[in-house]
Amino acid sequence: MPKKTKVLLTKGHAVNNGDMALVYALYTALEKKGFEVSIATFHYEFLKEKYPDLPLVRELLDYNLITGATFIKKIFLKINYLINKKYKKFDVYISSPGGYLNSYYGLKKSLLPLVEAKKSHKKTAVYSQSIGPLNERDISLLEKYSKFIDLILVRDNYSKECISSINCSSSILQTKDAAFLLEPKKSKADPNSKLVAVSVRSWKHDNRNMEHYHNLIQNYCEKVLEKGYDIEFISTCQGVKGYVDDSITAEIIKQKIIKSNKNYQESIHIDSEFNSYFDLVKKLNTKYCFVIGTRLHMCILSLINGTPAFNISYEVKGKECYEYLGYNSYSADFNEDISIALSKFEDFISNYKNLKESLYDKIYEIHKESKEHLNEFINLMKMS
Template identity: 45%
Template sequence: MVKHKNTDKIKLLINNVVPLNNGDVALFYALYKKLEGAGFQVKIATYYYKLAKELYPDLPFVEEIGQYKIYMKLPFLKPLLLSLLFLFSKHYREADVLVGTPGGYINSNYNIKNSLSVYKVAKYFGKKSLIYSQSVGPLNKKDALFFQKLMDTSISYIFVRDQFSFNILTNLNISKQKFKLTKDAAFLLDFKEQASKNLKKVGVSVREWNYDGRNKESYIKLISAFIKESVNRGYTVEFISTCQGLANYKDDAKLAQEIYDNLDITLQVKTTVLADYFKFEDFYKKIEEYDFVIGTRLHMCITSLTKNIPAFNISYEVKGKECYNYLELSEYSIDYNEGSEKAMQSFTNFITNTDGIRAHLKNIMPKINKESNADFNFFKQKITEF
C-alpha cells in the first residue's frame, strides 16, 4: 500500500449530492471545505445541477450522472446503463477517487441500488471509492446482500455516523479494516458560541414521515401541544425547516401550514409559517434568532447545537436518537409518535433546563468537533492509500 503525500495531485469527486436541503448542504459543505483545505482537487457531482449552480455559483458543482427525468420515472434503468453514463461523464472519468457524500440514504426506504451501483462501475474503471459519515440501515435481506457484496468488492472504506450502523456492518461480517465509527459530518462545522439573545422566539421544523407505520395525526397533535406550551410560556413560534421553499423539492412548509391552520386562534397570533427558501448561509444565520429549537429534521437540531442553541429532537429514524446519545442529550430526543404524557414531560424539562443545556454544549460541542476533525484526518489518510 502506497501513500500519496501530495494531496494536490489527487482528484476527488464528491458524488450523490442534493444541495436543495440545508441539512444536506451542511453535510457536504463541511466535508468539501475540509477536503479543499487538505489540498485535494475537489469537484461536487450534484443532482439539480442548474439550480445548484444558481444558488451556489462559487462551489465546484458538476452534473451528477443519470439525473434525466427518465431515470426518476424508471429508476431501474440507471444501474443498467451506469457504465455507459460513466464513460460519457468527463468528471467521473477524470476523478481518481469517488467520495460518497455524508447523509442517510443507505437504507431500504430508498433505492440503494440506484445510488450505490456507481461504486461497482468505478471499481471496474480503476477508481477508488470511499463513503463519509453515513447511516446504514435498516436494510432488508436483498439490500443487505447487495451492500455486503459492494463493501467486499468495490468500496474501500466507509465511515458510519452512529452505533446502530456500526452494528449492522459488524453483523454483515464486513471486514473491520473497512469501516469506522465517526460522528455526523455537520460536526465538522466549527462550534460558534452564541450568547442567548433572549428574544423569546422558538424555531420549529416539521417533517412528514410515512414509513415504519408512523401516524401523522399523532405527530401533528404532538407539535401542536409543544406550540401551545411554548406560547403559554411567553414565546413566539416560527415554523422553519432545512427543507422548504422550492417547488421541485420536498417542502416542509406545507405540513407547517396544515398544522398552523388547525391551531386555536390564540396560538395562531403568536405563530408564523416561514415558507421561503433560505440559502445555507442565510439559514445558518437565521437560527441565531431562536432561544431554542424544536427539530424533526435532524440537521435543524445539529446546526442549532453548533451555535450553542438548545435543540429538542423529534426522532423519526434511529439516527436522531443515536446522535443525541453521544451528545449526552438523550433525554431530549423523543420518538416521532412518542406518547403524549412522556413527550410533554420531556419537553417541559427541556424548556426549564435550556440554560443548563447551553452550559453542557459549551463543554461537549468543542470535544465532538475535535473528535470529528481527528476522524477526518484518518479518512484523509485512507484517501491517499492506493
Template identity: 40%
Template sequence: MKVQTKNIIISNAIPTNNGDAALVFGLADQLKRQGHNVIISTFGFSRINGIYANDYNFIKEFYDYNWLNKLKYINIFLYPFFFIFKSSFRNADLIISAPGGYINSYYGILKKVVPIIWAKCFGKKVVIYSQSIGPLNIRDKKILRFSMRFIDYVMVRDHFSHKYINEIIDDSMLHKVMRTEDAAFLLNPVTNYRKAVTEKIACISVRSWSHDERNKEAYYTMIATFTHKLIDKGYRVEFLSTCQGLNDYIDDSKVAKEIVNEYVAHAYKEKIKVNNDYYKLEELRGRLSSFDLVIGTRLHMCILSLIESIPTLNISYEVKGKECFSYLDLSDYSIDYNSDIDTAVISLNALINNRETLSEFISKKITELNIKSQEYLTNVLEK
C-alpha cells in the first residue's frame, strides 16, 4: 500500500551531536525517500542550520527562543501561536516528536509533550517515534499518562521501554504503543568491513555519567585497563566520540584527556591519540570506517560503528545500551558502566578474538534491522 505524500515536521530535534543527528537524519532521510515533505524543528537552530543547511530544511523550535524560556510556565499557553503564524506548522499533516531518549526525568518531559498536546488540539496527527521511556518520577508519570490522550502512536525502541510505559498508562491507551528499534538503524548500513592490513587501530568512546550513583573512578580505571590491553595486543588507540569539537557543548574529548593523563601508564601514551575534532555525521561515519574495533560508551557511537559492520563493545550506563545489544543478539558484548574489571576484560578479549566472524554476523544483523526499521516506519504512516 502506497503511503500518501504528507507534510511532516520532526519536532523536538536536537541534532547537535552525532548521536542525535543519526536519529533525526536517519528518520528524515527515510521519510524523504518515501516522497514526503520533511521539515526539522530544531533546538540550537543557528548552529545546526549553519552546519547542515544544504542537506535539510530546518526551522527554529518554539523553546529555542530565549525570551520564551524566560516566561517559564506561561510559555506553555503561547505555543498555539506557532500553529497560527508558522506556515510550516499550520500546513503540517503529521508531527513526529524526534527519536531519542528524552522521555525521562533526567531532562524533564513537560516541554517535550507540550508541542504534542497543542498539535493534537490543532487537528494534527501526532507520533512519538523510537523513544526510550523512563525512568520517570511520580509527576512525570502523571504528565505522560495525561499526554497519551493527545498522541496517536508512541513508538518505543526496546522491550524495557515497552513494558515500562504499559505499566504507567491506562489500559484504554495500550493500543497506541508500538515496538520499533532505534531510529539510527534507518541509516544505510555498510557491509564491507575493513580488515587490518598493517597497523591495527581501536577506537574508544567515553563519557561521564553522574546519575544512578555511578562510580567515575571505577569507570576511568576500566577504560585505562582496556587501553593498556589493546596496546599490548598491537593496537593503536584513538579516543573519539559523537559529542566533541563544538564550543559551549558537551565535549567527551575532555573526559578522554583526563583518563589518558591521570589513569593511563606513561609508557603507553605514545600509542594513543585523543581526537577532539568536530565531524558532521557522514564525516564521522567515514572516520569510523578506519577502525578495526570500537569500544563505545555512548549508545550511538556503538550503533554508528555497528552500521559500519565494525565489531563493537558497548559500555552501558543506562538500560538502553543493554536492551539494544540484546535485540541485536550481542548481549555478550555489552557490559555495565561499573562492570567488574575481570568480567569486562573477558568481554574485550572476546571482541578481539572474534573480530572477523563477529563482523560478518553484525553485517547481516544490521541489514535485517534496516529493513525492519523501514517496515515499522511505513506501518505507522499507513495507520
C-alpha cells in the first residue's frame, strides 16, 4: 500500500465556529481524497477536550509567551518548528482558510509557519483566503513571504484584484469560501417555526460606527418582533474564556430593545454558552426559520444547512460572497443608511420562504464548484 501524503492545516482558531467550519470542511474533503490530515490550532487544550476525535496538533505559537514582541515570536516559532517532531512530520503545510491576510490581524504570525516549512523543503499553500486591505508594510511582507508559498487560493474577486496588484511570487487560483466544501442539507426545521437567530459582533476597524450598527440591529430585531417572531442571539464566537464573546454585544442590543419596549423582554433570548461546531450546525438545520448574521460564517453555515440568512457585511468578504451567491439584495452594509437597510430586510422577510425552497439547489451548485477547485488545487500542488 502506498504511503499517504501527510497534510497539516496550520493557523487554526477553531474555538471560532466559523474557523472550525473552514478547517473541518477542508479536512474532511482532503481525507475523502485519501490524504492523512491534521489540524494545527490555537486553544489546543480546550479544543482537544471538546473534539477528542479530531486529529488536532498544537499550533507553534499556542503558548503564553512572556513578551508579545514579533522578533521573540519569530525566534520561538523557528526553534519550536525545529524541535517539534509532531509538527515537522508533514509533507504539505496549508494555511487554514479564512480572512486573516490583511492589516487588521498581522501577516507575520500567519505566514511564518509556512516560511519555516518551505525552508525544510515542504510543499506550502494558503487555502481560500480573503486578501486585504493591506497597508504598505504588509504589502511588502506578503511579497517577501510569497517566495515561500507555492500556491495561494483566493475566495473572491476583491482578493484576486488585491493580490494581482502586488509582486506576488506564489501561483494564484480563485475559488469560493472553503466552507462550501461541506455537503449542503435541506432544512429540518418546523415549517411553522417563528424563531429567528441573530448573530452580532463588535467591529471597530475602517472607522466603523458601533452606535450606528447597534441601532441597525435594533431596528431589524424590532421589525422581527413586530411581525410576531421570537429572537435568539447566538454566534460562532462565544462562551470561551479569553476569546471574543459576541454575547456581550448581544446584551447591549437586547437592553436597547427592552428600553424601547418592555413587552419584548420575553421574546428575546441570548445563548451565551459555547456551542460545539456540530451542535451549532444542528441548531441551524433544525431550529430557526431564518438567520440575521453579522458573522459571515453564521450566514454561510445557515445557507449550507438549508436556512435562509440575511447578511450584515462589516468587511468586503460578506458583500463578495453574497454577490457570487446571487443574494446581494439580501446583504446590507454594517453602517448602511437604516431606511435603505430596512427596505432590503423587508424584502428578505417577505421572500425568505421562497428562498428556502430554492436554497439547496443554489448551494449545491457552489459546492460542486468548490470540489472542482479542490481537485485543481491538488493537481497544481502535485500532492498525489
